[in-house]
Amino acid sequence: MTEMEKFIFECYGYIVIENVLSQDEIEETLEAAKRLHAGKIQNKLHQIGRGFETEPALERLIDHPAIMPKVRELYNDRFVLQAAWCTVQPAHSQHVGWHQDGSSAYEFKDLGYPTPLLQLRVSYHLTDQSELYMGNMVMIPGSHKSRVMLPREVRKEIIPTPIAQPIVAKPGSVLMFHNGVFHSPMPNNKDFDRYNMHYIYSPPWLRRSDREATDPAFLERTTPLRRALMGDYDRPDIPFGGGYKLPPFEDED
Secondary structure, three states, rough: OHHHHHHHHHHEEEEEEEEOOHHHHHHHHHHHHHHOOOOOOOOOOOOEEOOHHHOHHHHHHHHOOOOHHHHHHHHHOOOEEEEEEEEOOOOOEEOOOOOOOOOOOOOHHHHOOOOOOOOOOEEEEEEOEEEOOOOOOEOOOOOOHHHOOOHHHHHOOOOOOOOEEOEEEEEEEEEEOOOOOOOOOOEOOOOOEEEEEEEEEEEOOOOOOOOOOOHHHHHHHOOHHHHOOOOOOOOOOOOOOOOOOOOOOOOOO
C-alpha cells in the first residue's frame, strides 16, 4: 500500500484502485458471476455468497496479488475471509439504502471510537460503472469517523448530502472500504445488469456471514493460503479464534 493510499484510506475510509484485473480476468469473472445468478435475477439487487467454492475465477480473487498486500498492511497479517458476496443490480432497477456495514445485533460503532476496522470490503467492478446511474456505489467520505449518524429521514435519497461521492470506475477496478463508511448503490438506469464481486476480510474471531462452514471438498483442493483464509481452525472448539495460525504468506518464514 503506498503512502498516498494509506493517507486517503485514513481520511476517506476508502480507496479506488484502477486496472486491477486484466481483460481476461474481467471476462472470466463476469461469466462466473452470471452463472451464479442464472435463473435467480429479479427486478432488485440480489447477492449470492460463497461462489468461490464452485467458481475457480472467483476463488483466484481471494488472494489477488494486486490487492492482498494492501489487506495485509491494514490488518497486520491477522485476518480471514469473513464473506464473499456476488451482487447483481438488474438493468433499470433501483436499490437505494444508506448504511454502514456490520451487525444489526450490536453496531460496530458502539465498540469504540473511532469505529474499528472489522470488515474490510474489497469490491471488484465486473461491469462498466464509468458513468453515473450504472448501479455505482456512492460513499460519504470520512463518515467512518463521525460521532453523528446520517439522519434516517435521508437514507432513501440517492444523494443525501453534498459531500456524498459516487464511485465512477471502469471494469476491473477495485473499491476498498472501511465498514464504518456510509454507502449506498445508485439506481442502474442502463440496459445491462451491474455485477460486483465483494470480498470481506475481518479479524479471525469474527463469525462468517456467507457460510456456517466452508465446503470440505474446497478446503481439500485449494491452496494452503486460501485454506487458511477460510478461518477453519485446528481447534474450532476454542472461542474467538483461539486455534488461529497466521496464514502462510509466501514472504513469511
